[in-house]
Amino acid sequence: MDIELVGLTKRYGDTLAVDAIDLKIRSGSYCCLLGPSGCGKTTTLRMIAGHETVSSGDVVIGPKAVGDLPPAQRGTAMMFQSYALFPHLTCRDNVAFGLKMRGMPKAERLRRAEAMLGLVQMEALAARLPAQLSGGQQQRVALARALVTGPKVLLLDEPLSALDPFLRVRMRTELKRLQTELGITFVHVTHSQEEAMALSDLVVVMNGGRIEQAGDPRTVFERPATAFVARFIGGHNVIALPDRRVAVRADRMRLGAEAGPDAAPARVVAVEYQGSAVHLGLEAPDLGTDAGTPLTAILSDRAYAATPFRLGDLVRVGWQAGEAHRLDA
CATH class of the missing domain: 3.40.50.300 (P-loop containing nucleotide triphosphate hydrolases)
Structure with missing residues (x-):
């Protein structure tokens, strides 16, 4: 019924x-x-x-x-x-x-x-x-x-x-x-x-x-409607840009040359091996996140093996055009 x-x-x-x-x-x-x-x-x-x-x-x-x-x-x-x-x-x-x-x-x-x-x-x-x-x-x-x-x-x-x-x-x-x-x-x-x-x-x-x-x-x-949904469902970074607040999936974050037009400098603060993927924690002061929490980037184990990162490494982090989803206020 x-x-x-x-x-x-x-x-x-x-x-x-x-x-x-x-x-x-x-x-x-x-x-x-x-x-x-x-x-x-x-x-x-x-x-x-x-x-x-x-x-x-x-x-x-x-x-x-x-x-x-x-x-x-x-x-x-x-x-x-x-x-x-x-x-x-x-x-x-x-x-x-x-x-x-x-x-x-x-x-x-x-x-x-x-x-x-x-x-x-x-x-x-x-x-x-x-x-x-x-x-x-x-x-x-x-x-x-x-x-x-x-x-x-x-x-x-x-x-x-x-x-x-x-x-x-x-x-x-x-x-x-x-x-x-x-x-x-x-x-x-x-x-x-x-x-x-x-x-x-x-x-x-x-x-x-x-x-x-x-x-x-x-x-x-x-397409989470709000910052709360993006955070609670998980797998997203909630980022405050100068003109808007957006959610970007952690597995769509890009490092280095692939980082896209909104790339910003970041420092690796965590590396977690999860078997099929590696989760990187990144501090990026120019990309405002909730309560200053680190960004998360998820790399496949193959991508990480090709370009491994270590704690303290400096990288550029961003996303390709179209990967950022605008959130309601």
Whole structure:
């Protein structure tokens, strides 16, 4: 189902947590709400779910406004960060629990629970208790429990944050596979730029309770709307030129003869080998950066091997025409 947020606002006393945001999420898409802690992304998710009251504005799911409806009447399901599995119930019974609360006969609810465990590749462990599962296995059970009631919208609150890096990559592949197979709308809260880029059709970057930019991952990365987006998404240098403020991708920075018309003198202050690439930190006093932070230039390992740089080296740094993206004020 389509989701539309209309002037959605949340206040806690004098604190404005979400500030009159407007957003449309099309049916069957994977949307990631991305931003730092305290930006309002989880509060927004909880208002969509009905676990948080709306101060003003509305939530529209499908054809109707649901801002005043309880969670069970919204056609949504929520997967919590802690997974919140019942420790005394088996995987099968955890998944079947929501169906039991709806009065479904035992045989039918267990059949559906088994089928859903099969979808997340956990049918072989259906009789185990949560304490007998790894973190990734618990996550799969929690996902099956959220999906078994047949929601039109699945809401996920940082579902991968408790997993180790290797398993996190594997599980985000599984999430995308499931979303594609089921064809339902996923809304996923994360503070990980990499996670949002890998999963989403729509990235919504939030800051201070507002939406800084919403768009497909490539557009948000290639053309950040504001300095905040450029910094938070990463991979960009935010540079104040005499007549404008711009973002330049770190992998598009050029050194020496290729530095372009805006080249400036710089000193190498950091060299970090990253395997396929080398990250150089550069102090360039003539190119104003936020809080005087060094510029970053990313070179391929082959380019660096051909022209290695050392700490303290003096170079010229810049970019080719067209590589600087103007930022909104």
